[in-house]
Amino acid sequence: xxxxxxxxxxxxxSGQQAKPGFRREVQGLRALAVLMxxxxxxxxxxxxxxxxxxxxxSAFLLTLSFTRKLESRTPLKLVRHWLHVFKRLLPAVVVVxxxxxxxxxxxxxxxxxxxxxxEAWASLMYRQxxxxxxxxxxYYAQQHVDASPLQHFWSLSVQGxxxxxxxxxxxxxxxxxxxxxxxxxxxxxxxxxxLLFIAFGAVFxxxxxxxxxxxxxxxxxxxxDTRARLWEFALGSLLALAIPYLKPGRKLRVFLGWIGIAxxxxxxxxxxxxxxxxxxxxxxxxLAAASVIVAGQSGSRFGxxxxxxxxxxxxxxxxxxxxxxWHWPILVFFLLAAGTTKPSLLEGxxxxxxxxxxxxxxxxxxxxxLRSWKWPDVRSWRAAVVIASCGALLALPVTAWQSAIxxxxxxxxxxxxxLTPGAAALAPDYAGQPSEEALIIPAPxxxxxxxxxxxxxxTGDNVPTDPVLxxxxxxxEPEVVTKRIVxxxxxxxxxxxxxxxxxxxxxxxxxxxxxxxxxxFGAQSPERADFCNDFNRASAAYVLEHKPDAVFTVASLTHVxxxxxxxxxxxxxGIKPFTDLGIDVxxxxxxxRFSFNMPECVQKKGxxxxxxxxxxEESLAESSPLDDYxxxxxxxxxxxxxxxxxxxxxxxxxxxxxYVYKDDNHLSKTYVQTMIPMFEExxxxxxxxxxx
Numbered sequence: 001x002x003x004x005x006x007x008x009x010x011x012x013x014s015g016q017q018a019k020p021g022f023r024r025e026v027q028g029l030r031a032l033a034v035l036m037x038x039x040x041x042x043x044x045x046x047x048x049x050x051x052x053x054x055x056x057x058s059a060f061l062l063t064l065s066f067t068r069k070l071e072s073r074t075p076l077k078l079v080r081h082w083l084h085v086f087k088r089l090l091p092a093v094v095v096v097x098x099x100x101x102x103x104x105x106x107x108x109x110x111x112x113x114x115x116x117x118x119e120a121w122a123s124l125m126y127r128q129x130x131x132x133x134x135x136x137x138x139y140y141a142q143q144h145v146d147a148s149p150l151q152h153f154w155s156l157s158v159q160g161x162x163x164x165x166x167x168x169x170x171x172x173x174x175x176x177x178x179x180x181x182x183x184x185x186x187x188x189x190x191x192x193x194x195l196l197f198i199a200f201g202a203v204f205x206x207x208x209x210x211x212x213x214x215x216x217x218x219x220x221x222x223x224x225d226t227r228a229r230l231w232e233f234a235l236g237s238l239l240a241l242a243i244p245y246l247k248p249g250r251k252l253r254v255f256l257g258w259i260g261i262a263x264x265x266x267x268x269x270x271x272x273x274x275x276x277x278x279x280x281x282x283x284x285x286x287l288a289a290a291s292v293i294v295a296g297q298s299g300s301r302f303g304x305x306x307x308x309x310x311x312x313x314x315x316x317x318x319x320x321x322x323x324x325x326w327h328w329p330i331l332v333f334f335l336l337a338a339g340t341t342k343p344s345l346l347e348g349x350x351x352x353x354x355x356x357x358x359x360x361x362x363x364x365x366x367x368x369x370l371r372s373w374k375w376p377d378v379r380s381w382r383a384a385v386v387i388a389s390c391g392a393l394l395a396l397p398v399t400a401w402q403s404a405i406x407x408x409x410x411x412x413x414x415x416x417x418x419l420t421p422g423a424a425a426l427a428p429d430y431a432g433q434p435s436e437e438a439l440i441i442p443a444p445x446x447x448x449x450x451x452x453x454x455x456x457x458x459t460g461d462n463v464p465t466d467p468v469l470x471x472x473x474x475x476x477e478p479e480v481v482t483k484r485i486v487x488x489x490x491x492x493x494x495x496x497x498x499x500x501x502x503x504x505x506x507x508x509x510x511x512x513x514x515x516x517x518x519x520x521f522g523a524q525s526p527e528r529a530d531f532c533n534d535f536n537r538a539s540a541a542y543v544l545e546h547k548p549d550a551v552f553t554v555a556s557l558t559h560v561x562x563x564x565x566x567x568x569x570x571x572x573x574g575i576k577p578f579t580d581l582g583i584d585v586x587x588x589x590x591x592x593r594f595s596f597n598m599p600e601c602v603q604k605k606g607x608x609x610x611x612x613x614x615x616x617e618e619s620l621a622e623s624s625p626l627d628d629y630x631x632x633x634x635x636x637x638x639x640x641x642x643x644x645x646x647x648x649x650x651x652x653x654x655x656x657x658x659y660v661y662k663d664d665n666h667l668s669k670t671y672v673q674t675m676i677p678m679f680e681e682x683x684x685x686x687x688x689x690x691x692x
Contacts, residue, residue, distance in 0.1 A: 027317035028308030029292055030057055032264070034320040038327040038355065040268050042348040047277060049267035049285030051155045052232055054324075056286045058159055059166065059236030060293065063196075066170040067241065070192040076174060078167050083383035085163050087376055089321075090124075090390040091366050093156070096325040097123060097394050100149045101401070103329060107336045108149075109600035110444035114405060116150065120398050123153035124391060126160030133224035147335075152328035158226050162233050169199050193241055200237040207231035208280070215279030228278050232286050239290050246294050250303075253295040257304030260291035322359035322367065330355045409443035422674025423644040425656030438657045440607065442670045447599055450662040450669040451491075452498035454511055462512050462546070468538040474512045475504060482508040483689070484548040488539050489521040491666060492554045492590055498672035499679040500552065512548070514539045521553050523570030536574065543578055550687070551578050555587025555638060556625040558665070560595050565621035572633055579635040584687060588639040589626050592619035592646070593665035598653040612653040619651040637686040644675055 033053040040048035069076055097120055104116045122131040132154050173195045180190055207230035214222035222228040248256060267285045298305050307313070316323070331351050335341060343351060370376075376383040419438035424430055442450060458464065458472035485504065487493050494515045504511045519532035521539065528536075543551055553575065557568045568574075575585045594614060601612040626638045645651065645660060645667070653660060655671070662668040672679075683689070 023296070024309040024314050025296065025305040026057060026061070026293060026308075028305075028310065028313035029289060029317075030054065030320045031313040031316035032261070032308065033057070033289070034323050034327075035316070036265065036268070037324065038352060041328060042331055042343060042351055043345070044268065045342060046268055049264065049271075049277075049282070052278070052282050052285045053264060053289040054155065055159065055162075055229060055232040056236035056239070056289050057293075059162065059233035060240045062163070062166055063200075063237040063240035064243075066167065067193065067196065070170060070174055070196075076167065076171055078171055080380050080383075081167055082164060083380055083387065084377065086160075087383045087386050088367070088371055089156075089160070090387055091370050092322055092325060092362050093123070094390045094394050095362055095366055096322075096329065097150075098397070100329045101397060103149060103333045107333050109597070109603040111447040111597075111599050111603065113401070114445045114448065116148065117398050117402050117405075119148055119150040119153070120394065123150050123157065124394055126157040128157040129154040129224040129226060130157075133221045136220035136224060147332055149329040149332040151332075152324065154224050156325075158224075158229050161226050162230070166233070166237070169203075170196070173199060196241055197238065200234045200241070204231045204234035204238060207234060211282075212279045215276065219275060219277075219279075222279070223277060232278070232282065235286055235290065239293060243294070243296075248294065250298055250300050253298035254300050254303045256291040257295035257298060260288045260295065261304050261307075263288035264292070319356070319359045319363045322362040323355055326358045326362070327352070327355040330358070405443075405445040409445045412439045412441055412443040413446075415439060415441065420658050420674075421656040422658035422671050423655060423678065424674055426644050426647050427678060434656045440602065440654055440657050440659055442659065442668065444599065444603060447659070447662050447668070450666075452495055452501070452669045452672060454497055454501055454513055458512060464514075464538070464542055466538040466541065468535055469514055469542060471516065472512065472514055475501060475510065477510055478505070478508040480508050481510045483550065484510045484546075485512070485550045485552055486543055486546070486548045487511060487513040487515065487552045488536075488543070489553050490515065490519045491517050492520070493552065495591075495667045495669070495672055496552070496554075496588060496679070498667075498669040499676045500683075502673075502676055503680045503683070512546075514542060520557055520568050521571075521574060522568045523573035525569035527569045540574065540577065543583065544581065547581060548583060550584040550586060551575065552586045553588070554590050555629065556590040556621075558590045558593045558620065560593050563621065564592070564617075564619055565590065565625060567625045567628065572629065572636075575636060576633055579633050583635070585633070585636050586639060586683065586687060587626065587629065587636060589624055589642055591642070591665070591667055592651050594619075594661075595664070597664050598661040599659050599663070599668075602653045602659070607652070607654040614651045616646050616649045616651055619646060639679075639682050639686050641675065641679065641682065644678055 030053075033050040036048040036050035036053075040046055040050070066076070068074075100116070101120065104113060108116060119128060119131055122128040128150065132148075132151065173192055177190065177192050177195055180195075207227060211222060211228035211231060214225060214228050264285055267288070271281055271284060292304065292308070295304065297303075297309075331343070334343065334347070334351055338347070370386070376386045415438060418432070419435045420441045421430065421432065421434060425432070425434055454473050454475040456473065456476075458474045462472065462474050464470075464472050485500075487497065487500070494513065497511070497513065500511065503509075514535075516532065516535045519528070519535050521536055522528070524533050524537065553571075555568060555571060556565055558565045571587075575587075578585055592614070596611075598612060601609065605611055620642060624640060624642075626640060629636060629638060645655075647655070651660075656674065658671045658674055659668050660671050
């Protein structure tokens with residue numbers, strides 16, 4: 001995590017005399033926190049609470065420095081301060097980001113390159129937390145974003161934002177204090193420290209309340225939300241303001257120190273931190289760290305400060321920023337290279353050792369030289385030049401790489417259509433032979449855009465009254481509507497809009513979609529999440545109210561493991577109220593799911609690799625679940641497109657030079673578009689609808 005932005009608190013990595021105000025036990029506490037973060041990530045795969053400790057320490061030290069400036073009437077010089085902070089922080093960031101780009105090129109599949117490059121920009125600009133927040137709540141983004149080597153930059157981004165915001169609060173107090181003295185001369189002057197208590201107390205309360213509410217309602221987003229984290233910084237600031245008045249006795253210091261360390265280390269083991277942070281539960285690690293800081297120098301040989309002030313921990317604290325930067329990408333790249341999801345004990349120790357070595361080298365040859373370089377500190381513009389130069393070192397390769405990806409995508413898209421027949425290559429009347437020299441479409445960089453959809457939001461009478469159905473979409477209404485169709489279910493229903501949409505436009509059909517990721521349509525079922533049951537209940541009510549001509553659904557449910565395909569829970573019960581009203585229901589068979597990303601398999605191993613061509617018996621049921629539906633519900637029309645997805649006992653990743661899947665379970669929009677003629681033929685044949 002970033003070190004505090006104030007020189008007096010920074011230790012000397014070369015072993016020289018520490019500057020006044022340096023607290024060895026706090027540096028040791030920082031070291032313990034980074035060890036917690038790395039160890040929990042490497043071996044436990046979970047959140048430790050160590051990041052929350054970092055946030056508190058950063059604000060604590062920053063507040064000590066700025067409060068001294070206010071009380072000594074030292075000019076704050078905010079612009080110069082900000083330039084100094086980012087001049088110190090950015091060089092190590094850029095070094096690590098450049099290394100991550102190299103690892104991305106060598107180890108990460110091409111379809112993920114655009115996301116990594118976008119996150120590199122976000123990390124450089126200290127907004128990675130907002131980037132990840134958007135991904136965290138976006139079902140469709142989650143389908144193409146695995147563990148990013150840049151994921152840990154979220155906390156650095158939050159800190160960078162606070163490093164800009166906090167000095168503004170001090171500047172506001174510096175302006176307000178003399179103004180209050182002039183306005184109320186008859187009263188005793190309110191000091192800077194009192195005003196800061198009020199300001200940071202207000203931030204603490206407002207942010208904590210917001211954090212608790214948001215964590216309860218939208219934890220995935222709140223985890224990365226700066227607003228939900230400000231209270232942790234405010235707590236560190238309040239601690240810094242109160243520390244001169246907190247003078248516990250020796251025994252109490254010993255007790256506070258050890259109980260704080262014990263609580264800190266135990267946090268990630270005893271709390272469900274992955275699902276409850278950063279709400280009130282995050283008070284546990286932050287208050288634990290606060291108790292250690294209050295304990296301070298105990299003056300006892302039994303105090304925890306003797307451990308935290310030990311030279312090895314203090315030296316590790318000197319390298320904690322760089323160690324945090326390195327440990328996560330080293331872990332991610334190791335897992336990719338080894339093809340595993342979790343390192344062993346020895347492998348984890350190796351990851352930790354490599355991370356520590358790189359951290360020491362980064363601190364020794366990047367951080368320390370730039371921190372001691374006097375030239376940028378003489379003039380503000382010089383510091384700005386250093387910051388801009390660091391940014392350019394990353395911006396140039398990222399821009400060039402993104403341009404190359406765009407050019408490649410354009411070249412792939414411009415290929416003649418006959419070279420990429422896709423599903424048409426499996427049609428009985430296909431007489432050609434897909435070219436072996438043709439590039440597979442879509443381009444890897446375009447894979448995240450392979451979600452099918454219709455034209456826009458629902459309008460007029462199609463707008464639902466139930467707020468659960470807020471994501472209602474529809475196609476552009478034809479001049480003459482010959483049929484009204486409602487598409488129900490999850491993203492597996494949505495993927496067929498790539499075929500149904502163009503067919504509807506040709507035939508004058510109006511299409512309304514009520515889709516929610518992960519919610520297959522069916523009657524209420526305990527096997528389904530409550531929010532899916534609520535969504536399906538609202539969807540069914542919508543259909544019964546609007547009485548469309550037909551409903552389109554996915555009628556079976558595939559799984560990664562055996563049994564590979566089953567009936568949808570409550571499917572027949574769910575559609576029967578529709579058919580009883582004379583509404584046609586089209587049920588299409590589901591497509592296979594896999595335990596790995598199919599396009600990435602091709603990018604790593606080639607389209608002919610056996611790993612990317614899965615046996616049919618490991619993908620779909622030997623006997624289609626749709627067979628059990630025949631004759632049970634009148635007006636239910638069933639479609640099976642699996643022979644245009646799987647062929648000759650195999651379910652391949654590529655057919656006719658087109659990626660069949662966009663990830664591990666969704667058909668690509670491009671591939672479904674190549675199915676349009678066959679899809680239309682089977683739809684009209686199954687339902688008996690007129691082709692006119």
